[in-house]
Amino acid sequence: MAMKESGIEWVGSIPDTWDVIPNKYIMHKEKNLCEKWTGEDVMSLTMNGVIVRDLQNPTGKMPATFDGYQYIEDGDLLMCLFDIDVTPRCIGKVTHNGVTSPAYSNFKTHDNASRDYYYYYYLMVDNTKELLHLAKNLRHSFTEEQLGSLKVPMPPLTEQQVIADYLNEKCSKIDDIIAEANASVEEYKELKQAVIDNATMTGIHDSEMKYTDYVWFPEMPKSWNLVLASLLFREDVRPIDANDVSLSLSQVDGLIPTDDMSERSLKSATHDNWKHVIPDDLVLNRFKGHLGVFFASKYTGMVSFHYGVYHAIRDDVYAKYYEYLFHSTTYKNIFALKSNGITVGLQNLSNGNFYSVKILHPTLDEQIEIVKYLDKRTAEIDSLIAEKESLIKDLESYKKSLIYEVVTGKRRVV
Structure with a gap:
């Protein structure tokens, strides 16, 4: 199979029987606006392709009206030519008639072009965001004229x-x-x-159960107790040590050492307000307690003042058990209810509300x-x-x- 150079940076060599032509000769933009929406399927470009939106259970931004949306048809190519740097998927093939946001660019392929071939071609380009370095403005957008002048393979x-x-x-x-x-x-x-x-809620043995007066779970093993969190844990702010490493807490990785720079947005110019952490402290992300972001530390170090740092005040407390307990569905729901309001879309679990929670307490x-x-x-x-x-x-x-x-x-x- 004889090959030749395409002259396209992200393509390389192509069969010598193929041509290379500007994109404008294989497709053109078409925008047919819907003055008044009359119930047509509303389409959206996603990582799973161009899909019909569920208007009964909407997710994401929802406009006040779909008047002014554009019609799209089975056989079209839908592109997002703006915010290329942050848009997960910038190309999709339309397989269903409907309307979509006028912000998208809708293309119809010419008689010399297979819509599906060029869908896969631009999917390849989108996979590695090849157009990003050509989008020079702040929105990292690409005009239809720029797209039209791009050279593409033409089998x-x-x-x-x-x-x-x-x-x-x-x-x-x-x-x-x-x-x-x-x-x-x-x-x-x-x-x-x-x-x-x-x-965490019933133990690992077939134990005799007893009733509780707690609405969240009607019974628990007979040998267990219900204890207020304030009788098991306390947050005492300890001074940080000069050798403390910075620790960060995440839902996936738990509490781990981290580069100071990754915490820059969470801290003041100094570490004066940061909190000292030792092994077996329970560290809470106050804004994500309802997601189970509550971990027993394996490290000595320091964390941002945004976190809660609790140590056991009784000898019959094994921190790792409480990490697991606070990851249970029941306690994530309890923390969601106990969290105050919404801050930047996140719930805040205060010390007082945490202390008021009744905690399952098995024997050590x-x-x-x-x-x-x-x-x-x-x-x-x-x-x-x-x-x-x-x-x-x-x-x-x-x-x-x-x-x-x-x-x-x-x-x-x-």
């Missing part, structure tokens, strides 16, 4: 369609496997949550036993999740590579 029309059909089939199969793997990940996450819920031996069990079970589930996520990552990488090789003719499918 013979029959070959374009063969390539498109091949990629439709192959990518559909890859997407199905990815969807199954994503579903498995969600199932494993639900299983992990259920394991934590069951172990039971706390330790539950933690050993949960450490083992959650590690097993996390391993299964990691395997699926690795498979998804590999498949997504393979799909991108496949699209690149086929749309540029480096892998012939004709």
Whole structure:
């Protein structure tokens, strides 16, 4: 197979039977505005393609009216040519008639071009954001004129369609496997949550139960007690040490050492207001207590004053058990209810409201036993999740590579 240089930076070589022409000769923009919306399906460009929005259960921004939206038709190519740096997906093929935001650019391909071939071509370009360095303004936008002047590969029309059909089939199969793997990940996450819920709320043995007067759970093991958090934990602000490392708290990684710069937005010019942390302190992100961002520290260091730092005031408290307990569905719901108002979209769990929560308190031996069990079970589930996520990552990488090789003719499918 003889190849030649395309002259297109992100394409490289192409078959010598292909041409290279400006994009304006294979598609044109068309904007047909809807003066009065009469119930047409409202479409949106997403990572999953151009989809019909669920107007009964809307997510994201919702305009007051869809009057002034533009009509789009099955067979069109929809592009987002602004905010290229932050828009997850800038290209989608329209497979359903409807209306969409006039901010999008809608294109119709000419008779010499396969819509699906150029969808895959621009998907390849979007995967690596090749147009970003050409978008010079503050909004990182790209005009239709700029797009029209871009050079693109031009295989013979029959070959374009063969390539498109091949990629439709192959990518559909890859997407199905990815969807199954994503579903498995969600199932494993639900299983992990259920394991934590069951172990922290009822123990790991078939225990005799007793009734409680707490609305959140009507019963608990007979050997357990309900204790106010204020009788188990206290936040005493300890002075930080000159050698303290900066620690950061996240929902995914827990409490870990971090570069000071990553915390710059959370702190004052000095560390005067920061809090000293020692191993087994429970550290809370006050704005995300309802998400379970409440971890037992493994480190000595310091955290931003935005965090809560609690240490046990009784000897029969095993911090790791309470980390798991506060990750349970029940306690995340309790913390959501106990949090005050909304600050930048986040709820704030104050010391006073935390102290007023009634806490499940097994015997120390039971706390330790539950933690050993949960450490083992959650590690097993996390391993299964990691395997699926690795498979998804590999498949997504393979799909991108496949699209690149086929749309540029480096892998012939004709």
